[in-house]
Amino acid sequence: MSTEARYSVGIDLGTTHCVISYVDLQHSGDEVALMVLAIPQLTAPGTIEEKPQLPSFTYLPHAAEIVEGATALPWAAKPEYLVGEIARNLGSKTPIRLVASAKSWLCHAGVDCKQAILPVDAPEEIERISPFSASMAYLQHLRDAWNHRFPEHRLEQQDVTLTVPASFDPAARELTVEAARAVGLHQAVLLEEPQAALYSWIENSEGDWRNHVHVGDVILVIDVGGGTTDLSLIAVTEQDGNLQLTRVAVGDHILLGGDNMDLALAYTVKAKMEQESGKRLESWQLQALTHACREAKEKLFNQPELGSMPIVVAGRGSSLIGGTLRTELSRDELNRVLVDGFLPQVAVSERPVVKPRGGLRAAGLPYVQDAGITRHLAAFLAKQKQATHELGHAAPAENASFLHPTAVLFNGGVLKAAGLAERLMGILNGWLQAEQAPEARLLSGADLDLAVARGAAYYGFVRKGKGVRIKGGTAASYYVGVESAMPAVPGLPPEIEALCIAPFGMEEGSEQALPNDEFGLIIGEPVRFRFFASKIRREDQVGTRLETWDGEELEELDEIEITLPEEGKHPGEIVPVHLSAAVTEVGTLELKAVSNRDDKRWKIEFDVRAGDN
Amino acid sequence: MNTYTIDLALRPTTFDLWHVCLAGTVAVLALLLIVVLISVLLGMRRCKRHVPAAPVAPAIAPQPEIKVVEKIVEVEKIVHAPAPEPVILKEATPDAALQLLSLLQKEARFIDFIKEDVGAYSDADIGAAARVVHQGCSKAINEHFTLAPVSQDREGSRVSLNKGFDAASYRLTGNIVGEAPFNGTLVHKGWQVTDLRLPKLTEGHNAKIIAAAEVEL
Numbered sequence: 001m002s003t004e005a006r007y008s009v010g011i012d013l014g015t016t017h018c019v020i021s022y023v024d025l026q027h028s029g030d031e032v033a034l035m036v037l038a039i040p041q042l043t044a045p046g047t048i049e050e051k052p053q054l055p056s057f058t059y060l061p062h063a064a065e066i067v068e069g070a071t072a073l074p075w076a077a078k079p080e081y082l083v084g085e086i087a088r089n090l091g092s093k094t095p096i097r098l099v100a101s102a103k104s105w106l107c108h109a110g111v112d113c114k115q116a117i118l119p120v121d122a123p124e125e126i127e128r129i130s131p132f133s134a135s136m137a138y139l140q141h142l143r144d145a146w147n148h149r150f151p152e153h154r155l156e157q158q159d160v161t162l163t164v165p166a167s168f169d170p171a172a173r174e175l176t177v178e179a180a181r182a183v184g185l186h187q188a189v190l191l192e193e194p195q196a197a198l199y200s201w202i203e204n205s206e207g208d209w210r211n212h213v214h215v216g217d218v219i220l221v222i223d224v225g226g227g228t229t230d231l232s233l234i235a236v237t238e239q240d241g242n243l244q245l246t247r248v249a250v251g252d253h254i255l256l257g258g259d260n261m262d263l264a265l266a267y268t269v270k271a272k273m274e275q276e277s278g279k280r281l282e283s284w285q286l287q288a289l290t291h292a293c294r295e296a297k298e299k300l301f302n303q304p305e306l307g308s309m310p311i312v313v314a315g316r317g318s319s320l321i322g323g324t325l326r327t328e329l330s331r332d333e334l335n336r337v338l339v340d341g342f343l344p345q346v347a348v349s350e351r352p353v354v355k356p357r358g359g360l361r362a363a364g365l366p367y368v369q370d371a372g373i374t375r376h377l378a379a380f381l382a383k384q385k386q387a388t389h390e391l392g393h394a395a396p397a398e399n400a401s402f403l404h405p406t407a408v409l410f411n412g413g414v415l416k417a418a419g420l421a422e423r424l425m426g427i428l429n430g431w432l433q434a435e436q437a438p439e440a441r442l443l444s445g446a447d448l449d450l451a452v453a454r455g456a457a458y459y460g461f462v463r464k465g466k467g468v469r470i471k472g473g474t475a476a477s478y479y480v481g482v483e484s485a486m487p488a489v490p491g492l493p494p495e496i497e498a499l500c501i502a503p504f505g506m507e508e509g510s511e512q513a514l515p516n517d518e519f520g521l522i523i524g525e526p527v528r529f530r531f532f533a534s535k536i537r538r539e540d541q542v543g544t545r546l547e548t549w550d551g552e553e554l555e556e557l558d559e560i561e562i563t564l565p566e567e568g569k570h571p572g573e574i575v576p577v578h579l580s581a582a583v584t585e586v587g588t589l590e591l592k593a594v595s596n597r598d599d600k601r602w603k604i605e606f607d608v609r610a611g612d613n
Numbered sequence: 614m615n616t617y618t619i620d621l622a623l624r625p626t627t628f629d630l631w632h633v634c635l636a637g638t639v640a641v642l643a644l645l646l647i648v649v650l651i652s653v654l655l656g657m658r659r660c661k662r663h664v665p666a667a668p669v670a671p672a673i674a675p676q677p678e679i680k681v682v683e684k685i686v687e688v689e690k691i692v693h694a695p696a697p698e699p700v701i702l703k704e705a706t707p708d709a710a711l712q713l714l715s716l717l718q719k720e721a722r723f724i725d726f727i728k729e730d731v732g733a734y735s736d737a738d739i740g741a742a743a744r745v746v747h748q749g750c751s752k753a754i755n756e757h758f759t760l761a762p763v764s765q766d767r768e769g770s771r772v773s774l775n776k777g778f779d780a781a782s783y784r785l786t787g788n789i790v791g792e793a794p795f796n797g798t799l800v801h802k803g804w805q806v807t808d809l810r811l812p813k814l815t816e817g818h819n820a821k822i823i824a825a826a827e828v829e830l
Binding site for chain 1: 712728748
C-alpha cells in the first residue's frame with residue numbers, strides 16, 4: 001500500500017444526506033473523471049443496499065427491537081449506531097429514537113455539541129448521543145464504506161475534502177474537523193459548500209467557464225439544501241491576465257430548506273384531507289403525506305400542463321382499499337404555499353420578520369421565523385453592498401441599495417424545480433431593473449444534487465495546482481470583547497470594546513499576532529472572553545478597537561475560553577499573553593495565547609459550554 | 614453276417630487318429646462340465662448375497678408386497694429405455710423472490726392490495742388504493758431494476774427478423790411458415806432487465822417474513 005494519495009475524495013456531509021465523490025489523481029488526460037461512491041447501508045433490519053446517498057440520520061434502537069445480527073454491515077458485525085436509510089425508516093415510526101439534523105446543532109450557539117443531548121424529545125431511558133458523535137458516526141460509516149470498496153487505498157491515505165456551509169462559525173468548523181480526526185481522517189481539509197458548487201460548475205464546463213464569466217462579474221451562489229439556505233458572493237477579478245475568483249461574502253446560517261417546503265405542503269394537504277374525510281391524520285401519516293407531496297410537487301413543477309395531482313395516503317393496517325385517504329394538490333395551492341410562501345414577491349428593501357423569542361429555547365433548533373427566502377436574500381445583498389469595494393470593481397451606482405450580482409449559480413435539489421428557479425431569478429432581476437442595473441444571468445449546467453460532493457473532489461485536484469482556485473480566507477473578521485478602562489458605574493454592566501484579532505479574508509496557512517494588547521492570564525483558572533464576528537467590516541486590522549458598533553455589524557458567537565495549564569508554574573500566577581489568530585491549512589480558525597516571557601503557546605478552545613451561563 | 618462283440622478286455626495296441634479324436638472329445642466335455650459347475654456355484658453364491666437385503670425393505674415399509682412390485686417396475690424401465698440426456702432445471706432461489714415480494718409490500722402495499730376483497734369497494738376507492746400500489750411499485754421496480762425494451766422499434770411498425778435471430782428475445786406468433794427472414798408487425802416491444810440491484814441480506818435473515826407485524830406501544 002502506498003502512502004501517496006491515489007484519489008481526491010470529496011465528502012458532502014449534508015444536513016439530510018451525505019455523498020462521497022472522488023477523482024483518480026493518477027488518471028491522465030485533461031478531462032476529470034468524477035465518480036460517486038455507492039454507499040452500502042442497511043435499509044431495513046437484515047437488508048443492505050447500495051445507494052449514492054447516505055441519509056444523515058441516526059437511530060438508537062431498543063435492545064429488544066432488532067434481531068441479533070440483523071444490523072450487520074459488510075465491514076462490521078454489529079455497528080455502534082444505526083445510520084442511513086434504516087435510521088430514517090425506523091425513525092419515521094419511532095421519532096423519539098431518531099437523531100436528525102445533527103449538523104445544524106453543530107452551529108447552534110448555546111449548546112455543548114459534545115454533550116449527549118439528541119434526540120431532544122427522547123424519554124429518560126434512551127441513551128442520547130451528542131451532535132458531535134452523530135457527525136462522527138456518519139463519517140465513520142463513509143470511511144468504512146470507502147475502505148470496503150478500496151481496501152488498497154484506504155481513505156485515511158487519500159486527499160479528503162469535507163464541505164461545510166459557508167455560514168458555519170469557527171467553532172462549528174473546528175468540531176467538523178475534530179470529528180474527521182476522531183475517525184482517522186487527519187488530513188481532511190474544509191471547503192465551503194457554495195464554493196464547492198462553483199468548483200463543480202467550473203469542472204463541468206470543461207474549460208469553457210472562462211467564456212461565461214468576465215472580469216467585474218459578481219457571482220451570487222444560492223444554495224437551498226434540504227435543511228439550510230446558504231448564500232455566497234464570488235467576485236471575478238484579473239491578475240496577470242488570468243481570471244481570478246475571490247469569495248467576498250457569505251450569508252448567515254439560515255435554517256430553511258427543501259424539507260420545510262415539503263412539510264409546509266404536507267400540512268396544507270393534511271388540513272384539507274381531514275376536512276374532507278372527517279378523520280384525523282396521525283403523526284406517522286404526515287410522513288407518508290410529505291413523501292406524496294414531494295412527488296406531486298416535482299410532477300407539477302416539471303409538467304406545466306398538469307392542473308393538479310392526486311395525493312393518497314394509505315392506512316396503516318393491512319386493509320389498503322378501505323383505509324386509503326385521497327385528495328388533490330392543485331397548482332394554485334402549490335403556488336400559494338411554495339412560491340408565494342417561500343419566494344414571496346417582495347421589494348429589495350424588505351427584511352426578514354424577526355419576532356422576539358419567548359424566553360430560553362434550550363430544546364430545539366433555532367429555525368428561522370420568516371420562511372421568505374427572498375427576504376433573507378434581500379437582507380444579505382443589502383448588507384453586503386460594499387463587498388466588492390476593495391477589489392477595484394466598478395463602484396456601485398449612487399442609488400444602489402444593495403449589491404448588484406451579475407451572475408447567479410443555483411445549487412441544491414429544491415432549485416431543480418423550474419418554477420422556483422424562474423421565480424427566484426425573476427424577483428432578483430426585478431430588483432436589479434428597479435435600480436437600472438443589467439439583469440443577472442443564470443450559470444447553467446450544474447448538477448444540483450451532487451454538485452457539492454463533486455466540487456469537493458475536484459477541489460483536491462485544484463489543491464495540486466491543476467486548475468483555478470477560489471480565493472477565500474476567513475469570511476468574517478473576529479473580535480474579542482474587552483472591558484473598557486472606565487470607572488465602573490453601579491447597576492450598569494461594564495462597557496465592552498471589541499478588539500480585532502483576525503481580519504477579514506485571512507488566507508489558509510497565515511497567522512496574525514496581536515501586537516500591543518496584553519492580557520494577564522491566571523494559571524490554572526479558566527478565563528473567558530466574549531467573542532464576536534463581523535461579516536461586513538472588511539477594513540479592520542488586527543488590534544483595531546471598536547468602542548461602538550451597530551447592532552447589525554457585529555454578531556456575538558459562543559464565548560471562547562483559555563485555561564493555562566500549570567506545567568511547572570504556580571497556580572494563581574499571572575502570565576502576560578498576546579492573543580494570536582491563525583487560519584490553519586485545514587481551514588479552521590485557531591486562536592492562541594502567546595506568553596510574552598518565553599513565547600510559549602496555548603491553544604484557545606472555542607467555548608462549547610456557553611449554554612450554561 | 615458280421616457280429617459285433619464288445620470285448621472289454623480288449624486294449625488298443627495302436628494309437629491312431631480315431632483314438633486321439635475320442636480322447637480330445639472326452640477332455641472338451643469334461644472341461645465344459647467343470648465350467649458349467651463353477652458358474653452354477655458362483656451364480657448360487659450371488660443369489661445368496663441378495664437374499665439378506667430383501668427382508669430389510671419390508672421392515673421399513675409396512676406393505677412389503679407393494680414395495681416389491683414397485684421395484685420390479687423400476688428395473689424394467691431401466692432395462693427397456695436407455696437413460697435420456699438429463700435436463701438440468703435451474704432452481705430459483707426462494708430468497709430473491711421473497712425479497713421482491715417484501716420490496717413490493719414495503720413500497721407499494723402489494724400483498725395487502727392483492728389479499729383484499731375488491732368486490733366490497735367502489736371503483737373510486739379501489740382507484741385511490743391503486744395509486745398507492747402504482748406509485749410504490751414503480752418506485753420499487755425503478756430502484757432495483759433497470760428496464761429496457763427488447764425491440765427499439767415502435768409498436769405496430771413492420772419488423773424483419775433475419776436468420777439466426779434470438780428466439781428467446783423475439784417470439785413469433787400467427788402464420789409461422791417458410792424460412793427467415795420473417796417479416797411481421799411488432800405487437801409488443803418486450804422488456805428486458807439490463808441491470809439488477811437486489812438488496813443483500815445478512816446471515817440468518819428470515820426472508821419469509823415479507824412484512825413484520827407492527828405493534829405500536
